[in-house]
Amino acid sequence: MSPFNSRLLFALPVVAAVGFALATATAFTNTASAGPPTVVELYQSQGCSSCPPANENILTLTDRPDLLVLSFGVIYWDRLGWKDTYASRENTQRQYDYTNGGLKRQFVATPQVVINGHIDIVGNKRAELTRAVDGAKLPANAPALTLSGNQLTIASAPAPSGGVDVWLVRYDPRTVQVPIQAGENGGRTLPHRNVVHELIRIGGWNGAAADYQLPAPTNPAYRTAILLQGVSGGRILASLKA
Numbered sequence: 001m002s003p004f005n006s007r008l009l010f011a012l013p014v015v016a017a018v019g020f021a022l023a024t025a026t027a028f029t030n031t032a033s034a035g036p037p038t039v040v041e042l043y044q045s046q047g048c049s050s051c052p053p054a055n056e057n058i059l060t061l062t063d064r065p066d067l068l069v070l071s072f073g074v075i076y077w078d079r080l081g082w083k084d085t086y087a088s089r090e091n092t093q094r095q096y097d098y099t100n101g102g103l104k105r106q107f108v109a110t111p112q113v114v115i116n117g118h119i120d121i122v123g124n125k126r127a128e129l130t131r132a133v134d135g136a137k138l139p140a141n142a143p144a145l146t147l148s149g150n151q152l153t154i155a156s157a158p159a160p161s162g163g164v165d166v167w168l169v170r171y172d173p174r175t176v177q178v179p180i181q182a183g184e185n186g187g188r189t190l191p192h193r194n195v196v197h198e199l200i201r202i203g204g205w206n207g208a209a210a211d212y213q214l215p216a217p218t219n220p221a222y223r224t225a226i227l228l229q230g231v232s233g234g235r236i237l238a239s240l241k242a
Contacts, residue, residue, distance in 0.1 A: 035066075035138070036138050036142055036145070036238050036239045036240060037065070037066055037067050037068040037239055037240075037241055038066060038067050038068070038115065038116060038133060038136050038137070038138065038239075039067075039068045039070070039115065039116050039117065039138075039227065039236050039239050040058070040061060040067055040068065040069045040070070040113060040114075040115055040133055041070050041071075041072060041113065041114040041115075042054060042055065042058045042069075042070070042071045042072065042111060042112075042113050042123060043072050043074055043091070043095045043108075043110055043111065043112040043113075043114070044071065044072070044073065044074070044110050044111045045073060045074050045075075045076070045077040045078075045084050045087060045110050046073070046082060046084040046085065046086075046087075046178060046180055046183075046185060046190060047077040047078060047080045047081065047082040047083075047084060047180075047183040047184055047185065048077050048080075048110045048111070048184065048185075049184035049185055050110065050111060050124070051110055051111045052185065052188070052190060053111075053123075053124040054111035054113065054122065054123035054124050054129075055071070055111070055190065055191070055192075056191075057123055057124070057125075057126045057129050058071065058113070058123065058129075059175075059191060059193055060126070061129075061133065062173075062193050062194050067133065068225055068239050068241045069194050070169060070171055070194055070196050070225065071086075071171075071192060071193065071194050071195045071196060072091040072094060072095065072196050073085075073086035073087035073088065073091055073195065073196075074087050074091055074092040074095055074108075074110060075087040075088065075089060075091075075092050076092060076108070077110065077183075080183045080184055081182045081183035081184070081186070082180055082181070082182045082183030082184075082185065082186065085178060086178075086192065086195045086196075086197070088199075090199045091196060091199065094199065094233070095108050095112065096108060097232050097233030098114055098117070098120070098233040099233070100232070100233065101232040101233030101234060102117060102118055102230065102232075102233050102234045102235060103118070103120055103233065105120075111123050111124065113129060113132075115132055115133060115136045116136050116137075116138055116235065116236045117229055117230070117233070117234060117235045117236035118234075118235040118236075119132060119136055138236065138237065138238060138239065139235075139237055139238075141157055141158055142157065142228075142237050142238040143155045143156065143157035143205075143228065143237070143238050144157075144238075145226055145228065145238055145239075145240040147224065147226065147240060147242050150213060150214045150215070150216060151211060151212070151213055151214070152166075152202075152211065152212040152214055152226060153209070153210070153211050153212075154166070154205055154209065154210050154211075154212075154228065154238075155209055156207060156208055156209040157207060158207060159205060159206055159207030159237075160230055160234075160237075162230055162231060162234065163204060163206075163230070163231040164204060164205040164206070164207075164228055164229065164230060164231065164234075164237065165201050165203075165204060165205075165227075165228075165229050165230070165231050165234075166201065166202050166203050166204065166205050166212060166226070166227075166228055167199065167200070167201055167202070167226065167227040167228075167229060168198070168199070168200050168201075168202050168214060168224070168225075168226060169196055169198065169199055169224070169225040169226070169227065170196070170197055170198035170199075170217070170218075170219070170222040170223070170224060170225075171194050171195060171196045171197060171222060171223055171225065172193075172194065172195050172197060172221065172222055172223075173193065173194060173222075173223050174193065174221070175191050175192070175193045176191070176192045176193070176195070177189050177190070177191055177192075178190050178191075178192055197219075197222060198218075198222070202214065204231075205228060223241065223242060224241070224242040225239065225240065225241045225242070226239065226240040227239050
């Protein structure tokens, strides 16, 4: 039985593609007073009839300054008759990494909300989602992240022995209405916001202060986020949104 009372699929390998660009034109720092934003990730498919309620709940959180809300489209329900217009193999691989890694789930499922890389719920109940998000905290000793132009700086801080990945994310902050023309949601028009379009691992981090030169942006309408995370779907240690 699925750990989520929703659409599920056995965890089969998904191959991740390599190579995206991400940067920002302005400086941004996660200060100690403000703290890094809590990371809320929704995994969904336009072809999944169980997903719209979770997506609707997630949309109510996107404007909160203390949160980094990201919507990841996955590909494994494309076979139901509608190919998700925003889904990618990279997004799907990330959900599999959570399933096989830190979350220790038997299946992948949609919808799924992952909070700070180590808490997951279905997301269809708004009160439950709000409680989970409000109760989640990133580690107190998270390193400071600074983004200035195309340069990312990570301050020195304790790092887990298992290794840490540095991820760049580019997402669209605009609300886009998508008409679904076939499949389980055929005939509906579904709103999408903070959809992830680019996802790339730019390197590792070992606890020492480090700089990373980022590629130039490819679409100025998209926003930039950076995640410092344990390898293979581990806990998120620090985050930044620009």
